[in-house]
Amino acid sequence: xxxxxxxxxxxxxxxxxxxxxxxxxxxxxxxxxxxxxxxxxxxxxxxxxxxxxxxxxxxxxxxxxxxxxxxxxxxxxxxxxxxxxxxxxxxxxxxxxxxxxxxxxxxxxxxxxxxxxxxxxxxxxxxxxxxxxxxxxxxxxxxxxxxxxxxxxxxxxxxxxxxxxxxxxxxxxxxxxxxxxxxxxxxxxxxxxxxxxxxxxxxxxxxxxxxxxxxxxxxxxxxxxxxxxxxxxxxxxxxxxxxxxxxxxxxxxxxxxxxxxxxxxxxxxxxxxxxxxxxxxxxxxxxxxxxxxxxxxxxxxxxxxxxxxxxxxxxxxxxxxxxxxxxxxxxxxxxxxxxxxx
Numbered sequence: 001x002x003x004x005x006x007x008x009x010x011x012x013x014x015x016x017x018x019x020x021x022x023x024x025x026x027x028x029x030x031x032x033x034x035x036x037x038x039x040x041x042x043x044x045x046x047x048x049x050x051x052x053x054x055x056x057x058x059x060x061x062x063x064x065x066x067x068x069x070x071x072x073x074x075x076x077x078x079x080x081x082x083x084x085x086x087x088x089x090x091x092x093x094x095x096x097x098x099x100x101x102x103x104x105x106x107x108x109x110x111x112x113x114x115x116x117x118x119x120x121x122x123x124x125x126x127x128x129x130x131x132x133x134x135x136x137x138x139x140x141x142x143x144x145x146x147x148x149x150x151x152x153x154x155x156x157x158x159x160x161x162x163x164x165x166x167x168x169x170x171x172x173x174x175x176x177x178x179x180x181x182x183x184x185x186x187x188x189x190x191x192x193x194x195x196x197x198x199x200x201x202x203x204x205x206x207x208x209x210x211x212x213x214x215x216x217x218x219x220x221x222x223x224x225x226x227x228x229x230x231x232x233x234x235x236x237x238x239x240x241x242x243x244x245x246x247x248x249x250x251x252x253x254x255x256x257x258x259x260x261x262x263x264x265x266x267x268x269x270x271x272x273x274x275x276x277x278x279x280x281x282x283x284x285x286x287x288x289x290x291x292x293x294x295x296x297x298x299x300x301x302x303x304x305x306x307x308x309x310x311x312x313x314x315x316x317x318x319x320x321x322x323x324x325x326x327x328x329x330x331x332x333x334x335x336x337x338x339x340x341x342x
Contacts, residue, residue, distance in 0.1 A: 025050025042209035043112030051211040060206040081108040083121040150185035152203035173210030180224040180233030223333025286316035309336035
């Protein structure tokens with residue numbers, strides 16, 4: 001068996017609703033697999049004694065446009081919350097960033113399962129509401145210097161990859177990575193309003209519910225755009241899924257998810273984060289050319305993190321389920337490396 005074949009997983013597609021957890025709070029084995037539309041009931045996360053203080057819940061939206069990039073986070077970690085609004089002016093590469101950590105669940109509310117209600121944060125300096133409405137998901141976030149008011153449209157038939165990653169029956173993660181959602185609305189920086197141009201603006205969701213080990217490193221990459229008349233979305237991950245039998249890798253092509261069942265090889269230069277990255281594996285051969293490194297470091301009590309989230313351009317090829325080779329010429333997105341203790 002060659003090395004690439006050894007890194008392939010054999011994930012099953014789930015097509016009916018399923019509970020993520022058993023009544024005792026441990027992982028339901030029937031929940032392990034992947035979906036094209038959210039089917040997992042995750043309301044058991046955060047209730048009961050199982051996994052106390054290890055539950056992680058969040059909604060993270062990133063919006064890419066020709067002029068600006070924005071990211072909005074609403075997260076609950078059992079012992080604390082994290083709310084953040086971050087905006088990048090692509091012309092000047094100036095960042096506007098405000099984050100707030102509050103104890104326990106103060107000021108933050110998240111639905112038990114995706115789509116069951118709004119995600120909200122009302123914490124010092126930040127007001128955020130993320131809610132479903134007709135046609136998509138409305139993301140509103142306000143700080144003193146930045147305002148986001150964006151609708152992430154959901155075209156008819158659009159699919160989103162969901163997957164359960166099991167470390168064991170007490171540590172596991174359910175994630176939905178929804179890429180290539182057309183975005184409309186405005187992003188305002190220091191009073192300057194940037195109208196999102198149709199067809200060139202994209203929103204990506206990272207929805208998470210689970211219980212994590214205290215220490216974990218991960219890669220995450222995503223890109224969205226239209227090329228040669230087709231809508232292309234890339235969803236790429238690594239490190240945190242290694243050895244679990246699951247991956248979070250997928251190609252979304254004209255709204256259809258093509259699950260990529262191989263672990264990926266990430267190559268980058270941690271002495272120069274703006275050098276070209278290489279991301280390869282079964283059905284994936286991509287280069288990522290960064291133009292900006294969003295670096296953050298946190299050391300607050302039990303939370304220690306270091307993140308390099310690089311924004312740039314994807315080029316290369318990805319193979320669809322049919323065997324069609326999809327050429328990627330210039331998709332805007334990001335690739336990141338995170339060291340986390342939480």
